[in-house]
Amino acid sequence: MTSSARADAAGGERAAYVHVPFCARLCPYCDFNVVAGRDELIDRYVDAVVAEIRATDQWGSLDSVYVGGGTPTRIPPQRLGDIIRALDHRFGLSPGAEVSLEANPEDWTPDLGNALRGVGFTRVSFGAQSFDSDTLRALGRLHDPGQGREAVMEAVAQGFSVNIDLIFGTPGETLDEWKRTVETAMLLRPHHLSVYALTVERGTALSRAINAGAPAPDEDLQADEYEAADHLAGAMLRYEVSNYAVEGHECVYNLITWAQGEYLGIGAGAHGHRDGARTRNVRRVDAYVDRVERGVKPRQGVEVLDPWKKEQERLLLGLRRTVGVATGRGGRLLLDSEAGARLVDAGVIEERSGRIIVLRPLLTDEVSRSVLALSG
Amino acid sequence: MADRFLERTGAVDAREMRDQVLDTMELERERGITIKAQAVRLPYRHKDGKTYTLNLIDTPGHVDFNYEVSRSLAACEGAVLLVDAAQGVQAQTLANAYLAIDAGLEIIPVLNKIDLPAADPDRVAGEVSALLGVDAEQIVRVSSKTGEGIDLLLERIVEEIPPPEGDPNAPLRALVFDSYYDPYRGVVCYLRVVDGELAQGDELAFTATRERHSAAEVGVLTPQARPVQTLSAGEVGYLITGVKDISRIKVGDTVAHNRDVVPLPGYAEPKPMVFSGMFPSDGDDFEDLREALDKLKLNDAALVYEPETSRALGFGFRCGFLGLLHMEIVRERLEREYDLDLVATSPSVAYQVVKTGGSTLEIRSPADLPEPAAIDHLDEPVIRALIVVPTEYVGTVMDLAQTRRGTMRHMHYLTPERVELTYEIPLAEVVFDFFDALKSRTRGYASLDYEPAGYRTADLVRVDILLNGQHVDAFSAIVHRDRGYEYGRKMVTRLRALIPRQLFDVPIQAAIGSRVIARETVKARRKDVIAKCYGGDVTRKRKLLERQKEGKKRMKMVGSVEVPQEAFISALRLDDE
Numbered sequence: 001m002t003s004s005a006r007a008d009a010a011g012g013e014r015a016a017y018v019h020v021p022f023c024a025r026l027c028p029y030c031d032f033n034v035v036a037g038r039d040e041l042i043d044r045y046v047d048a049v050v051a052e053i054r055a056t057d058q059w060g061s062l063d064s065v066y067v068g069g070g071t072p073t074r075i076p077p078q079r080l081g082d083i084i085r086a087l088d089h090r091f092g093l094s095p096g097a098e099v100s101l102e103a104n105p106e107d108w109t110p111d112l113g114n115a116l117r118g119v120g121f122t123r124v125s126f127g128a129q130s131f132d133s134d135t136l137r138a139l140g141r142l143h144d145p146g147q148g149r150e151a152v153m154e155a156v157a158q159g160f161s162v163n164i165d166l167i168f169g170t171p172g173e174t175l176d177e178w179k180r181t182v183e184t185a186m187l188l189r190p191h192h193l194s195v196y197a198l199t200v201e202r203g204t205a206l207s208r209a210i211n212a213g214a215p216a217p218d219e220d221l222q223a224d225e226y227e228a229a230d231h232l233a234g235a236m237l238r239y240e241v242s243n244y245a246v247e248g249h250e251c252v253y254n255l256i257t258w259a260q261g262e263y264l265g266i267g268a269g270a271h272g273h274r275d276g277a278r279t280r281n282v283r284r285v286d287a288y289v290d291r292v293e294r295g296v297k298p299r300q301g302v303e304v305l306d307p308w309k310k311e312q313e314r315l316l317l318g319l320r321r322t323v324g325v326a327t328g329r330g331g332r333l334l335l336d337s338e339a340g341a342r343l344v345d346a347g348v349i350e351e352r353s354g355r356i357i358v359l360r361p362l363l364t365d366e367v368s369r370s371v372l373a374l375s376g
Numbered sequence: 377m378a379d380r381f382l383e384r385t386g387a388v389d390a391r392e393m394r395d396q397v398l399d400t401m402e403l404e405r406e407r408g409i410t411i412k413a414q415a416v417r418l419p420y421r422h423k424d425g426k427t428y429t430l431n432l433i434d435t436p437g438h439v440d441f442n443y444e445v446s447r448s449l450a451a452c453e454g455a456v457l458l459v460d461a462a463q464g465v466q467a468q469t470l471a472n473a474y475l476a477i478d479a480g481l482e483i484i485p486v487l488n489k490i491d492l493p494a495a496d497p498d499r500v501a502g503e504v505s506a507l508l509g510v511d512a513e514q515i516v517r518v519s520s521k522t523g524e525g526i527d528l529l530l531e532r533i534v535e536e537i538p539p540p541e542g543d544p545n546a547p548l549r550a551l552v553f554d555s556y557y558d559p560y561r562g563v564v565c566y567l568r569v570v571d572g573e574l575a576q577g578d579e580l581a582f583t584a585t586r587e588r589h590s591a592a593e594v595g596v597l598t599p600q601a602r603p604v605q606t607l608s609a610g611e612v613g614y615l616i617t618g619v620k621d622i623s624r625i626k627v628g629d630t631v632a633h634n635r636d637v638v639p640l641p642g643y644a645e646p647k648p649m650v651f652s653g654m655f656p657s658d659g660d661d662f663e664d665l666r667e668a669l670d671k672l673k674l675n676d677a678a679l680v681y682e683p684e685t686s687r688a689l690g691f692g693f694r695c696g697f698l699g700l701l702h703m704e705i706v707r708e709r710l711e712r713e714y715d716l717d718l719v720a721t722s723p724s725v726a727y728q729v730v731k732t733g734g735s736t737l738e739i740r741s742p743a744d745l746p747e748p749a750a751i752d753h754l755d756e757p758v759i760r761a762l763i764v765v766p767t768e769y770v771g772t773v774m775d776l777a778q779t780r781r782g783t784m785r786h787m788h789y790l791t792p793e794r795v796e797l798t799y800e801i802p803l804a805e806v807v808f809d810f811f812d813a814l815k816s817r818t819r820g821y822a823s824l825d826y827e828p829a830g831y832r833t834a835d836l837v838r839v840d841i842l843l844n845g846q847h848v849d850a851f852s853a854i855v856h857r858d859r860g861y862e863y864g865r866k867m868v869t870r871l872r873a874l875i876p877r878q879l880f881d882v883p884i885q886a887a888i889g890s891r892v893i894a895r896e897t898v899k900a901r902r903k904d905v906i907a908k909c910y911g912g913d914v915t916r917k918r919k920l921l922e923r924q925k926e927g928k929k930r931m932k933m934v935g936s937v938e939v940p941q942e943a944f945i946s947a948l949r950l951d952d953e
Contacts, residue, residue: 017912196907197905197907198907199906219901219902219903220899220903222903223902223903241906241907241909253910257909257910257911263911265911265912271911271912271915272911273914278915280915313918316917316918342879342936346879346880348879361905362903362904362905363879363901363903363904363905364906365921366879366904368921369921369924369925369928372921373925
């Protein structure tokens with residue numbers, strides 16, 4: 001199968017996303033739905049997640065399960081196993097299904113790895129973020145570079161498909177320090193690498209610090225760092241703006257998302273996409289648990305896109321991929337628009353074999369906004 | 377002061393007294409200035425037992441309205457020259473005193489605001505005495521706030537100002553010294569009957585416009601309009617003809633029964649001196665702007681405008697004004713009374729282009745300047761500037777005038793402490809920022825007044841601003857060759873800070889003809905992408921991008937460069953160095 005065929009085929013696959021909001025402490029840059037110091041809720045929360053799974057309408061078997069956070073490993077492996085078992089009972093897992101979770105390096109031990117393998121996890125994504133001590137400190141992380149290296153090596157040895165998350169553009173980090181971080185990551189032979197520009201999200205501690213005068217990430221340095229990572233990733237192929245993989249180790253759950261495929265959203269604040277509707281669960285952990293315990297659906301919002309919005313979204317998501325997106329009606333309108341012509345002139349996009357490809361991934365949002373400015 | 381007269385003579389009940397009864401326009405009241413002349417008839421009982429009829433014309437004091445002032449003065453026998461007892465003689469005082477002297481009027485100098493703590497009547501009386509050659513002891517001192525001295529002033533007016541001459545039996549000649557538009561009654565003219573008699577129902581000839589109208593109503597102002605049967609020689613009043621278009625009634629025109637009378641002297645067409653492009657921020661408001669200008673024009677014969685198209689700013693109007701204050705007032709009225717959001721280009725002046733073939737052309741916009749090869753030379757308007765300044769700032773003012781291409785014509789010590797300087801300066805320099813610079817360099821002590829002084833040949837160039845090679849008409853300016861670099865550098869530096877990064881490097885150049893004199897580059901945007909976009913927040917990311925897209929709507933395209941509306945406004949602002 002060609003890479004574009006594989007990428008598009010994911011649109012027909014099924015996934016489940018399970019959100020675990022618990023953290024030992026909050027990172028200053030994080031704006032996800034997370035809580036620290038509420039571990040007493042963990043048992044009730046897992047029960048609620050299992051109950052939500054059991055109450056969900058029947059569907060086909062799952063090609064991917066993604067347990068994200070927060071810090072999923074705040075939950076003991078046996079209880080994570082309860083969640084996987086509930087999903088398997090309710091929907092079934094396809095043969096060779098990807099069962100992925102996020103983990104922090106400082107929590108990782110050989111025993112934990114074995115236990116997680118035992119309950120069915122096949123993939124782990126480490127929030128390593130950096131292999132530079134100062135940068136880790138600046139990011140408010142609790143582990144040191146050594147813990148990051150060991151966790152990755154152990155997980156690889158235990159047979160997990162392993163991802164390393166890295167963050168670039170942390171104020172104070174130099175281009176050389178970033179390069180060393182990427183080089184270190186590559187030496188650990190992960191199957192997958194995600195490199196994210198540090199983003200200042202509204203309402204975070206980082207945003208408050210910057211408003212109070214702390215240095216902000218530098219756009220030009222971030223561009224240099226992005227390009228450096230692309231160069232150092234070597235044999236790994238970039239298949240999306242921020243994601244690299246050894247062939248065959250692309251994250252299935254992500255492929256499904258970008259192909260506008262469908263997935264269940266389970267847990268507090270989780271988003272789902274099913275039967276053409278985008279859904280959202282209540283965000284607060286206690287409210288989520290409370291609702292499920294009372295037998296009330298935890299769903300808070302539903303959005304059904306009209307056909308044109310859906311077409312725009314297909315492009316927005318698909319254009320993030322290296323293989324681009326089938327041109328289709330929206331793509332044709334884009335190419336025929338003044339803005340589209342400018343993007344082609346500037347070498348940001350091109351049409352090749354019936355697909356629109358973003359040639360300069362760092363400028364993807366410029367393309368996205370032009371798509372949104374089109375009227376269908 | 378006018379208010380106080382009304383109160384003292386009983387024309388307005390003290391109870392009904394409202395500050396500045398005569399300055400009716402909202403803006404005038406707010407700024408404490410007079411834009412339009414106002415007239416009022418005051419019956420005054422003198423201590424000699426007789427009742428006199430005084431006609432008071434309250435004139436604008438600002439240089440922009442010099443012509444109106446001169447016409448008002450032409451309608452009078454005498455002038456009360458008010459001098460602020462704290463500030464002393466200002467350039468405006470001098471300019472108006474000279475106008476009154478030229479008009480052959482009896483001048484009664486008065487020190488006003490003697491109640492102010494900062495008032496120094498003795499010193500100021502010395503200045504006035506030196507200026508007019510009157511005995512300092514004789515200068516009336518009043519406070520329009522407390523009313524002190526007002527009675528004495530009224531007595532002096534009756535005693536010193538001669539009664540009107542003029543022959544009530546001669547053919548009618550009346551001077552129109554101002555006019556305004558009343559939405560219900562049409563154009564109302566203020567006039568002074570010089571000879572003869574003007575009666576309601578008369579058929580009238582206007583000598584300058586050569587129009588004929590009938591006198592639908594004549595009357596006097598008390599200050600309320602009160603119709604009368606006739607106005608005769610020496611009287612001041614109003615005339616309504618039913619004309620709806622103010623540009624058909626010219627200030628300075630002579631009203632007669634017969635077109636063959638000798639017109640009263642001094643008529644001139646109002647001549648716009650300062651020009652600026654006015655564009656609606658939102659292109660959809662163009663028709664609203666046109667309507668608003670049409671309405672303002674009804675009451676402002678000096679305002680001229682014609683449609684103008686700018687590649688950068690879209691559709692708007694090139695407007696001509698009497699001066700900077702006039703421009704500011706029009707702009708403020710458009711924004712306030714008509715709720716328009718405007719972008720105005722830098723004010724410029726009208727140049728005379730003498731072409732290589734010898735023909736001349738007047739241009740009111742830098743965009744209209746012909747190709748350099750077609751130009752033999754350019755003449756620019758110059759003004760005679762009267763500057764009054766404390767002696768310690770004379771050197772500073774001379775330096776400033778020097779850098780603004782001024783030529784000193786005259787220097788005169790009003791008193792040992794205050795100097796009157798007369799300069800010839802290109803109007804374009806004054807329009808640019810001369811007044812602000814003068815005020816700031818003299819800590820506000822200098823005052824300026826000016827009058828047109830013809831045209832002079834000058835070495836002028838047009839500086840163009842190019843964005844990515846595209847000429848942006850709104851930023852072009854005609855400046856003296858020596859200041860071309862300064863202007864160009866300032867504009868490119870400003871624009872570099874105002875224009876967001878694009879998909880490609882955007883060179884910003886200032887050029888004279890094809891020669892680039894300054895250059896900056898807005899480096900290409902390198903990173904514009906959301907780092908994480910997964911199933912969890914597709915909707916949120918889409919909404920974020922939607923919001924960013926809305927921001928882009930407020931951009932104007934200049935060639936392939938997106939320029940925020942605010943960039944145009946900020947770059948054109950003169951005063952934020």
